[in-house]
Amino acid sequence: MSDFSPGQRWISDGEAELGLGTILNCDNRSVTVLFGASQETRTYSSRQAPLTRVVFGSGDRIQSTEGWQMIVDDSKESGGLITYIGEDAAGDPCELPEAKLADTMQFDQARDRLLTGQVDRNDWFDLRFRTLHHHHRIEQNPALGLAGPRVDLIPHQLYIADEVARRASPRVLLADEVGLGKTIEAGLILHRLLLTGRAERALILVPDSLTHQWLVELLRRFSLEVTLLDEQQCSAHGETNPFEAGQLILASQDWLFADPHRQSQADACDWDLLIVDEAHHLEWSESAVGPGYACVERLAAHVPGLLLLTATPEQMGQQSHFSRLRLLDPDRYHSLADFQEEERHYVEVAEAIDALERLPGQPEDTQRVAAVIDEDDSQALLDTLADAQSDAAQRDASRHQLRDQLLDRHGTGRVMFRNSRRHVGGFPERRLHVERLEPPAAYRRVLRRLERDEDYLDELLIESGLDHPEVLVYLDLMYQAMADDPLNAEPWWQIDPRVTWLLERLTELGNDKVLVIAHDRDTAAGLSEALRVLGGLHAPVFHEGLTLLERDRAAAAFADTEDGCQVLVCSEIGSEGRNFQFCHHLVMFDLPLHPDQLEQRIGRLDRIGQRHPIDMHVPVFADSPGERLLRWYRDGMDAFSAPHGLGSDLYAAFGDALADALLDPEALSEVIDETRSFFEARLAERDAGRNRLLELNACRQERAASVAEAIHELDNDRALRRYIDQALDIFGVDSQDLGGDLQLLSPSPQMLDGLPGLVKGEEGFSATFSRERALARDDVQHLTWEHPLTREMMARILDGPMGNTALALLRHPSIPAGRVMVELVFRTHCPAPRRLHLNRFLPPTAVRVLLDESGANLTDKISFTGLSKNLQKVKKAAARDLIKSRHGQLRELLDSAEQEAERELPSIVEAAQQRMRTSLDAELARLEALARRNPSVRDEEVSALRDERDTLGTAIDATRLRLDAVRVIVTVDQESR
Ligand SMILES: Nc1ncnc2c1ncn2[C@@H]1O[C@H](COP(=O)(O)OP(=O)(O)OP(=O)(O)O)[C@@H](O)[C@H]1O
Numbered sequence: 007m008s009d010f011s012p013g014q015r016w017i018s019d020g021e022a023e024l025g026l027g028t029i030l031n032c033d034n035r036s037v038t039v040l041f042g043a044s045q046e047t048r049t050y051s052s053r054q055a056p057l058t059r060v061v062f063g064s065g066d067r068i069q070s071t072e073g074w075q076m077i078v079d080d081s082k083e084s085g086g087l088i089t090y091i092g093e094d095a096a097g098d099p100c101e102l103p104e105a106k107l108a109d110t111m112q113f114d115q116a117r118d119r120l121l122t123g124q125v126d127r128n129d130w131f132d133l134r135f136r137t138l139h140h141h142h143r144i145e146q147n148p149a150l151g152l153a154g155p156r157v158d159l160i161p162h163q164l165y166i167a168d169e170v171a172r173r174a175s176p177r178v179l180l181a182d183e184v185g186l187g188k189t190i191e192a193g194l195i196l197h198r199l200l201l202t203g204r205a206e207r208a209l210i211l212v213p214d215s216l217t218h219q220w221l222v223e224l225l226r227r228f229s230l231e232v233t234l235l236d237e238q239q240c241s242a243h244g245e246t247n248p249f250e251a252g253q254l255i256l257a258s259q260d261w262l263f264a265d266p267h268r269q270s271q272a273d274a275c276d277w278d279l280l281i282v283d284e285a286h287h288l289e290w291s292e293s294a295v296g297p298g299y300a301c302v303e304r305l306a307a308h309v310p311g312l313l314l315l316t317a318t319p320e321q322m323g324q325q326s327h328f329s330r331l332r333l334l335d336p337d338r339y340h341s342l343a344d345f346q347e348e349e350r351h352y353v354e355v356a357e358a359i360d361a362l363e364r365l366p367g368q369p370e371d372t373q374r375v376a377a378v379i380d381e382d383d384s385q386a387l388l389d390t391l392a393d394a395q396s397d398a399a400q401r402d403a404s405r406h407q408l409r410d411q412l413l414d415r416h417g418t419g420r421v422m423f424r425n426s427r428r429h430v431g432g433f434p435e436r437r438l439h440v441e442r443l444e445p446p447a448a449y450r451r452v453l454r455r456l457e458r459d460e461d462y463l464d465e466l467l468i469e470s471g472l473d474h475p476e477v478l479v480y481l482d483l484m485y486q487a488m489a490d491d492p493l494n495a496e497p498w499w500q501i502d503p504r505v506t507w508l509l510e511r512l513t514e515l516g517n518d519k520v521l522v523i524a525h526d527r528d529t530a531a532g533l534s535e536a537l538r539v540l541g542g543l544h545a546p547v548f549h550e551g552l553t554l555l556e557r558d559r560a561a562a563a564f565a566d567t568e569d570g571c572q573v574l575v576c577s578e579i580g581s582e583g584r585n586f587q588f589c590h591h592l593v594m595f596d597l598p599l600h601p602d603q604l605e606q607r608i609g610r611l612d613r614i615g616q617r618h619p620i621d622m623h624v625p626v627f628a629d630s631p632g633e634r635l636l637r638w639y640r641d642g643m644d645a646f647s648a649p650h651g652l653g654s655d656l657y658a659a660f661g662d663a664l665a666d667a668l669l670d671p672e673a674l675s676e677v678i679d680e681t682r683s684f685f686e687a688r689l690a691e692r693d694a695g696r697n698r699l700l701e702l703n704a705c706r707q708e709r710a711a712s713v714a715e716a717i718h719e720l721d722n723d724r725a726l727r728r729y730i731d732q733a734l735d736i737f738g739v740d741s742q743d744l745g746g747d748l749q750l751l752s753p754s755p756q757m758l759d760g761l762p763g764l765v766k767g768e769e770g771f772s773a774t775f776s777r778e779r780a781l782a783r784d785d786v787q788h789l790t791w792e793h794p795l796t797r798e799m800m801a802r803i804l805d806g807p808m809g810n811t812a813l814a815l816l817r818h819p820s821i822p823a824g825r826v827m828v829e830l831v832f833r834t835h836c837p838a839p840r841r842l843h844l845n846r847f848l849p850p851t852a853v854r855v856l857l858d859e860s861g862a863n864l865t866d867k868i869s870f871t872g873l874s875k876n877l878q879k880v881k882k883a884a885a886r887d888l889i890k891s892r893h894g895q896l897r898e899l900l901d902s903a904e905q906e907a908e909r910e911l912p913s914i915v916e917a918a919q920q921r922m923r924t925s926l927d928a929e930l931a932r933l934e935a936l937a938r939r940n941p942s943v944r945d946e947e948v949s950a951l952r953d954e955r956d957t958l959g960t961a962i963d964a965t966r967l968r969l970d971a972v973r974v975i976v977t978v979d980q981e982s983r
Pocket residue numbers: 156157158159160163182183184185186187188189190191316317582583584585587609610613614615
């Protein structure tokens with residue numbers, strides 16, 4: 007008689023995704039099944055149909071065609087058809103004939119899949135267990151989110167990223183000196199927030215000229231794919247909000263700040279993080295607010311995380327600096343006067359920190375420290391430190407702790423991070439080469455007249471339409487503006503000797519790349535033309551008047567080391583933020599008027615990655631305002647030797663006097679002398695006060711070292727190679743050893759679809775486990791636990807059914823044949839909002855239970871690896887038959903295993919609670935102490951942390967165990983195959 011009856015429910019062994027099938031007809035020869043969910047009908051030979059009868063047992067949850075669910079208690083059979091008896095969701099008794107089971111019921115859970123005969127490969131089960139194990143380990147690693155990016159491990163960046171990204175909603179100003187890696191720091195912070203679930207959506211606003219660079223850096227270094235929005239893209243979205251087009255949106259500030267409609271669309275979205283690059287351009291004063299500032303202010307009011315990036319926080323003066331702090335925390339930074347008053351007190355704190363290093367010593371040092379502390383915990387530390395009897399280790403620990411407390415509790419250190427070359431170290435020498443040239447007759451004529459005739463300046467300003475002092479410093483612009491003068495008939499570059507000088511210099515420099523910067527875009531464009539016409543040189547130009555594409559093309563042609571061009575001509579603003587450290591010759595065709603702009607120029611080359619001393623070539627006209635400006639920079643403030651961060655102060659104090667002295671050598675000498683004294687005084691003050699605090703705070707070496715150490719450990723984790731090899735094999739990715747620690751990953755025809763970077767029929771990519779190699783070669787990816795391919799493979803396994811059932815044979819001399827064992831893996835399940843990053847305390851945790859057929863627990867006697875290596879695979883059909891024949895027994899074993907696993911749960915929960923409490927209680931205590939002393943701790947920060955602790959506590963208490971995977975093991979004779 008046939009096993010089949012119409013109306014029965016069966017599932018396809020080979021095509022489980024078809025869903026639950028219903029027998030339509032059957033006879034001795036064939037059986038026809040309708041799979042309603044997928045609208046497929048299949049006919050099989052009834053003797054060998056690859057089908058498994060679906061039978062539910064007590065405790066199973068089933069669903070009806072009408073959508074309601076019930077828990078099965080019992081069942082009855084009539085005419086070959088089963089009716090299930092149990093309780094519905096309300097607890098009322100109910101019955102459900104199998105014909106009314108929903109076609110769409112999925113059998114993803116390990117228990118269902120096993121009992122419906124769906125077994126996976128044995129090695130998949132192994133991989134699943136290992137995935138859980140590694141995921142558990144990695145999620146708790148302190149370097150999580152910082153180890154994947156393809157960056158050098160530079161301490162100050164790691165410190166900042168670690169410190170900032172551990173805050174629930176970080177709001178900080180990243181203000182490292184130019185070229186020290188603010189973009190990298192922002193990328194690290196974003197990457198960690200994304201990986202830990204603290205953030206899901208971010209909006210990144212950058213100057214037009216930097217959009218492409220950001221796009222490339224985020225992809226190349228952080229494997230983050232961002233959506234670049236512009237007007238064209240937005241229009242394509244029609245009525246829908248274009249800012250919803252991706253999780254990570256990159257947009258040009260110039261575009262967004264000019265368009266109120268697009269701003270309101272950006273405002274209407276939920277973001278977790280807003281990043282604003284070159285934030286010194288946001289204009290604010292008590293009387294007028296620029297459109298960029300207003301736009302960022304509106305967004306900052308509802309976006310919890312905010313990163314502002316600027317190398318020159320005080321370029322536009324202290325008021326403007328204050329205005330950016332105000333964006334970070336409007337409550338705290340509400341009065342400029344109070345802020346300035348507060349800053350005056352920082353000298354004492356910096357002195358106290360220095361005194362700490364000398365303790366126990368002179369009583370004055372103890373008093374100096376005592377004067378700035380007023381918390382009991384700090385006093386206790388000071389007592390230990392000042393006590394000559396306490397042992398050295400104790401004193402050192404107290405010193406460190408007290409130093410951290412002082413830095414935490416005073417100053418802007420919590421909201422602003424500023425590293426400088428001075429304390430980071432290891433940067434190249436800067437060499438200034440000045441070329442003194444005679445001005446051409448057309449310039450000289452004007453200069454002479456200006457010197458002779460005091461009123462001529464006003465006339466010139468009107469005639470040229472230029473500003474003062476620009477008209478004096480940029481003589482080519484003045485010449486062009488007076489084009490009506492018949493003496494100025496030729497293009498400026500035909501008469502300007504700087505052009506010939508530049509051509510000669512380029513020839514002397516041979517193949518070396520040279521970056522030329524001129525203040526104005528017209529000068530840059532004219533110069534580029536001059537080099538082409540007079541020297542036959544292709545010198546692409548890069549300025550704000552060009553389209554993005556044109557600019558990126560120019561930068562790419564310059565960067566190309568093989569066929570690229572030798573020289574790129576940039577304007578001032580056009581080149582801000584750009585990476586040109588592959589070149590070490592900078593020609594400043596003229597000089598900017600603001601010292602911070604001078605530093606920005608040098609910063610294009612003097613960046614991380616620069617391997618040569620930097621040669622700065624500056625042509626000046628003898629006895630001209632340009633030469634006087636150079637003297638002010640060089641003699642007044644050492645502006646060419648190293649950044650000092652005082653440019654804005656000096657400009658604010660002497661900018662006007664300098665402008666007035668540009669035509670008067672005597673007055674200039676006075677301005678230079680005054681600038682110099684002011685500069686030296688401010689340097690000393692800075693070293694003592696606010697900047698000293700900022701510097702001490704911008705990189706705490708011990709923390710940075712411990713983060714780097716944790717990353718090194720992950721980099722050298724041998725388990726990663728083994729894991730990736732096994733996973734690639736299972737996912738169908740071919741890996742070919744290319745030597746030198748390189749491998750080529752390519753898709754095999756069997757590859758499972760949807761793996762990042764791999765498409766069937768295409769090439770694949772080269773990868774390495776070595777950070778050093780990955781950094782040396784742009785075309786090689788760095789394989790880490792955080793690489794998108796690794797993460798995708800792990801997620802597929804953990805989130806889906808892959809490998810959650812298996813059956814294997816065990817040949818063992820001391821175990822008789824025909825016995826069954828079950829190996830079950832339970833997984834903790836603890837729902838909590840992702841942003842709380844619960845995984846750092848309780849990542850999904852595996853509980854393994856191994857039972858023999860009598861139900862005896864063998865877990866501690868036989869390890870996973872010990873057992874696994876002795877197992878042999880078995881054909882799927884045989885496995886299914888074995889399972890069918892042991893259905894009842896398996897059900898019982900599954901039930902008892904669950905009870906065994908439950909016994910482990912309380913200790914897992916307890917340990918997680920303890921980890922969470924230890925970490926968050928300490929953090930909360932630190933924040934509360936800090937908040938009492940340092941108003942830069944926002945009230946929301948403290949209450950958010952308290953809520954976080956409480957919510958996590960409740961979530962951890964509610965942890966449940968779920969069966970994740972099950973393997974049935976059947977013992978066989980030594981001889982049998
Ligand atoms: N950790 C790192 N590993 C490798 N390269 C780095 C690292 N940090 C910075 N760089 C490189 O150094 C250069 C400068 O970094 P970045 O652009 O982040 O600096 P920045 O402080 O934002 O500069 P700017 O002030 O000009 O905007 C970039 O080319 C960047 O890729």
